[in-house]
Amino acid sequence: MTLQRHTLFDRLTTVHRPDCALFADGPLPAQVMGPDDLALRLGSETSGRYAAACRPVFEDLRRVVGQLAGLMILAQLTESSEVACLAELESCRRRWAEAGERIGLLAAPDALIPHREQIAAAHAFSGLALGTFSELRPRGDNEAAFDVISRHVRRAYAHLSAATAEKAGLAMVDLSHACCSCGR
């Protein structure tokens, strides 16, 4: 126990800044086995079914996180709270709500429960970020709100990153037409 405490103390004091997202409540982002890793153990049908159900959720959250980060950049650098009223933010809210419904229906075999938890955590933290957007005030000092949004978005991204599974189609970047889509 002492060793664990020291390890935690060292980690908190030497690695993490006071505003680090890891200080927030909830499960820590940690790389977990995905359906592709577990296909042999679970059988391709079981893991494939989970992957297929998870893909639209992952895609929703990938977009929600990207949109939130982009909207935050625009809100900060244009010093405009009007971002909170943009149609893009409303569509982000809708997508986030749809993702929540899909997560509710996402059945994970035991071995993939940690994977589902990372997905659910990404959804929860992006929801916290979304909620904070409504606190932005016209012509007000929004620095504290931006700090909160930033922390939640980073945390949501960390959870989503932890749940990437390239072969299962759970990837952060769509490379299908990219600069590197090169002759393969």
Added chain:
Amino acid sequence: MSDYSIWVCEYSYVKNYHKSGVLYGAHNQGFVKLPYCYVVIKGRDHVAMVDVGYNDKDYGKVLGDRFGVENWRNPTTVLAEIGVKPEEVDTCFITHAHFDHFGNVEDFPNAKFYIQEREIAKWVWAMSLPDRLRWMMVAVDPGDIVRGADLARQKRLVTVNGAVSDVLPGIDLHAADDSHTWGSMWVTVRNDGQAQSQDSWVLAGDLVYVFDNIHGPGAAVDEKEVYTPVGLAVGSQTNLVLATEAMMKQVGYDSHRVIPVHEERLRDTFPSRITREGLRITEICLADGETSKVSA
């Protein structure tokens, strides 16, 4: 008199890139080597970069396994070849938000980053669209946007609207909306510091991949040469051609002053050498008093 030295530094490459991605309409014409590069501009007490590459820890395995991208080296290794440390870089111009240009901001801890506001705004818009329109958000990593938000919190991200002169002395940014991406830009270095420069260099980002985008075959329209746009564009090839014309005009139609960073044949045009890691350093020009980093 030259204010800045400019080097094109290869940090990775793909040996077999489909030619149709480089040149619009070049279907079934095989493959070309495509170097991945960033540009270093050094002088007037600044070290600036055009784009920052990608971080191998995020994409390396996928790019290697699926797309044949090889030999990635980190900025510390690559920039050492020209005597620069990543911590010395104070300014980064991000030509567009594709992961291989905007994907490694964390390796430049002291830099301020410039990107077109439209590039961010339109990606946000694209991400808000229904799934059937997903094509419009290819090659962007939400993580890069998240890191961009962090940069903004640290006051290290600047979004610009359209053209901006003298971001650094003699260095201008120019927008090419709805071209390769929604808010692409190119960087012009007026190396004599004059408003009507006789010594301009254009760093084209992905608005021009290779020399053939400027010197395309024109026989079909009874011209010696015509512009042939880059194959990949979420905007339009028309806007790519118009951007090419604008870039060429800036350099008095001296095409060798428009630098395409994905061009393997830069080594045939400018002094170059291959490093121990098998990557190319190309020296575009040297500032007064700077020593060559490619000649023995």
